[in-house]
Amino acid sequence: MRESISFVLNGKITVIDFLSETRFTPTTTVLNYLRSLPGHRGVKEGCAEGDCGACTVVLAELNGDGRLTYRAVNSCLIFLPKLHGKALLTVEYLKGQNGQLHPVQQALVETHGSQCGFCTPGFVMSLYALYQEKTEYSRENAEEALAGNLCRCTGYQPILKAAEKVLKEKPAADSEKEQKLIRLLKNLPKESVAVQTEKQYYHLPATLDELLHLRQTYPQALLLNGATDAALRVTKKFETLPAVIDTSAVAELGFFTKTERSFIIGSGVTIQRLKDISRDHFPALSRMCRVFGSRQIRQIATLGGNLGTASPIGDMLPVLMAYDGTVILKSLNGERRVSLDEFVLGYRQIDLKEEKIIYAVELPIPGANVHIRTYKISKRREVDISTVSAAFRLELNNKETIERIKLVYGGMAETTKRAYKTEAFLQGKAWNGETVLAAQKILVDEFTPISDARSGADFRRIAAANLLLKFWQELSK
């Protein structure tokens, strides 16, 4: 157990000892840390809540086969201990030996991809991660990777052009710089961290066993994984989080196993990875992951964290319910399984009982007669919290009547909710236009949603009913 964290900052090993350090605490964000250092002010703050990407930096880590993986992330949402054992790369790292520009920088110069320039270091880093990951160019890939970086000046067109330019030109194989980084990372300590200062303690266990013990000892501590939700409490509300257990270094939570009949996915799997894992057998889930936040968010936000928020507009719960998912909870005393239909108890309240830790989610692979679709209505198509979301499951028998139906809605009530009345009405009926129209009438009155800045209550009701119609239209094509 260590009281300090070690990471590589732009090629230099850096150690922060929170006991002797007065400027930073374990819940200082990487953004604030960087901006307080000399020579690292390329990183910018535009929103301090993960929405603009001006603070984008890259985290590089060694993966299993000794190679580097690169993730663009929002430094405004990342607490310092999350750097432990990793490399933090900022725009300043990209400078070549003789001051020459990195290809992504050169491309942005050539395409006029920077006007006022405030967003530019963030775009540079998002593009850099793509480039280092040797991503295949397509407009879709580029848009997907850049949607978390806002730019008010350029209209993005020149930046997308820059992305095309650099991604088409294949990066050189492992450069000297990369080799050096790999050497440094290999030498970094990886063991768990426990910081106890006057005002707070922050634990970063490295194994599941440690985590379960810690959970037993500190039942009141705030559990974190990506902390995309929790970080806002520090940056926006100036809260001091007195007790934190950060699960992000527990490799055992990031697992994924596939059996004949189901997938078991660890709670520490990021949304970005979930998108890939689920592509073939759970396409609706994969689609939902694609429109979840921005890439920067998806690369740190986790499945377990999303369920943990129990937010009525959380995007994972409805679709997982449609897939008949089960959550697996764990404690030192063992495991407990809860159907996701029963997992959320009330507004931002979940059924954790004494287990306290979301360990994994099990999803049965649906049969061929099962149709599952998800819908997310938001003001903006992506990088936006849902106004209304829905996940539908339909099982038809061979007479085209409804064997089983599940209509799950987000944003319509204080929790994610199934439209039980409408489901009951549909059960056993013929799956056709008339049935759907009749069901819509019930659906419109089944919920009493609220009005807020995103939308009015009436619109939510109408939209919810419309989504059922859309589901029918899509399936009948």
Added chain:
Amino acid sequence: MSSFNIIGKREPRVDALGKVTGAAKYADDYNLPHQLHGAVKYAEYPHAEILSIDTSEAEKVPGVEAVLTYKDVPGANHFGLIPNIRILADDHTRYLGDVVAVVAAVDRRTAQKAADLIKVKYRELLAVFDPEEALEENAPVIHEGGNEIVHHKVRKGDVAAGFEEADFIIEKTFKTQPIEHAYLEPEAALVYPDEHDGFTVIGCMQNFYTSHKVIAAALGLPLNKVQIIQSTMGGSFGGKDEAATLVAVRAALLAQKTGRPVKMLSTREDSIRQSYKRHAYKLYYKWGCKKDGTIAAMEIKAVADGGAYASMSPFVTWRSVVQATGPYYCPNVKTDVYAAYTNNNFTGAMRGFGSPQVNFAIESMMDELAERVGVSPLQIRLRNAFEDGAETATGQKLTHRVSLKEVLIKAAEASDFERKWREYRSEANRTKTFPKGIGLSCAYRGVSLGAEGVDAASAVVYVQPDGSVTVSAGIIDMGQGARTVMAQIVAEVLGIPLQRIHFLEPDSGRVADSGPTVASRGTIMGGGAAKIAAENVREIMKHTAAVVYSVSPAHLGFRDGKVWDDNGKSSRPLCTFEELTAACYARGKPLFASGVRHVAETNWDEETGQGNAYFTFVYGANVAEVQVDSATGQTELLNFVSVHDVGRAINKATVEGQIYGGVAMGAGYGMMEEFIQENGEAKTINFDEYYILTAMDVPKMKAVIVENPDEHGPFGAKSVGEPAVEMAAPAVTNAIYNATGRRVQNLPANLEEVRLGQKLRRNVQRASVACKIEPK
């Protein structure tokens, strides 16, 4: 003028290097040892009388160095065009972004904590949030003298007779929403006392000449004791005028009080809460039309929400009144545009400046007219479009090349408009789950300030003894590329490579007051001044060269880094630019000159609204292609064509940059952006609820540049910054109409508007109930 060396080239931006490497320094990147941090205490009622302010608890917080209220302002606490903006609220609060007190402390958190401890007693007053209600007789009065900020008129011909003559009438009401500038860099300033009893201000102020005057007046100091240094700006779009001045002057007051450097930095939430917005308009349009598709009369009324302070409302609405009838012939016009005070965020300058609102109405009306007459949107516009020598609604005869038809036709061709428009209006398309649509819009725009203000700009060019050159102008670069454009102009005049030129950010001591960098006047005015300054320097060089080489100065040419004798048939190089520079200095001729650009005469009659409003105009056309989800109303932008006559493109890539950025901003205005306030309270205060387009939302864009050089601009250049944004929204809503057959009359065309044809939200009270004295 046929061939240029650098003008028109796609030169990389001169500031690109610093920006892609992260080296560029923005206001918050400046720090000094022992600096303090500021925080603000906001008003707690949108409209209230301030009875007392108790700062005692705040002062006790360890680490707090100063707490200031209006009583501590040594000089003027008011400023503005109509000087009613308060630096610190005094007798009243008028919107929830008013600041009652400021605190300086060792760090931001301490300062904020202290600010939260300030106690203010108020007497709440009736508030009003709707400009039309504000103009009613018994409305609560927000400023002495009433709520009408301004009333502009245009009167031409005889509208009654015109309507009489008309075959049919189209009458519609439109509403536009307030929007946020959303510059990525929030306002920030660092102010420090200097060794001569003065203060230096480093900040991001779009109109730093005004900031300079406001700060000096507030501190009670002469102008020469306050130095303004302009940091690299992270965007502005008209927004960092009074909003950035407020942040800087509050920092200056704290620096003066404490004798220490003070940093004042807005969070995104502060920025959106305090800053002014684009005006919301209610627009009443009535057109008397003839069967042949021409327009006999237009009667227009528009009411703009000015919010708590006058700011630029008088000028913004003046542009609206001048351009309210669009670039279309109409012999009989009666237009009235009002701006009124309300208890909403104040509204002011924003890219477009009073034109996006009227353009939305005009271009929607034009499509309605096309529908009634049974011709296409392109045909109806070509039928009514201004041509060379046309007379505008204000009685101005257009003496420049009027290229409206040219841009319309180019836009239609580049987008295959006519064919698609016909295809998409079919039943077959409109009944699809995802119908497509295509929409056209066009506009004209008066260049620079026009008759609304004094218009002159200065620049200074200095050829240093080694032949490298610095340029400064009173025009600032907010990201639009002014640095690059001005460097290109100077490089062209002096015949040297762009790399030899360095653009210095202006500061208050370097270049004479050049007015604001607004109204798309950067290139035409600042660039014009830089050209004159460079020519003045070149004149000095020519005289020296004439003496040294015994040639006629009239025959000297400057190209390719050399000085040439272009005597008649032959051209021969005389020396390099550096050699001539050295020769000049050796003869005691320093190469330093300034240039001042004045504009052609404009004039205006307040009563009739007649006159030569602007010395020249630009023309543009947009085409948007969309796909609508009929179940949810979600609209996706597919393609966009934007055509602009810019006079001359000094740098094609920066012009395209302005066009792409303008389209994204304008389309966002059309379909998703909205600054939402409920009873004066800002609801959309960060990017999780204030939406701008992302890389995924932007359409594939095509920018088409048309060049009809104008005698008033440097090398014929006019402008593009604002034209790029001002007509995108109606192109989008016209496309939605083409797809769905439903007309969007209220912006933005969000899900509710598109799906249901109305907005459902909003249970805003008409005027909040008066409260008794509310001790807090």
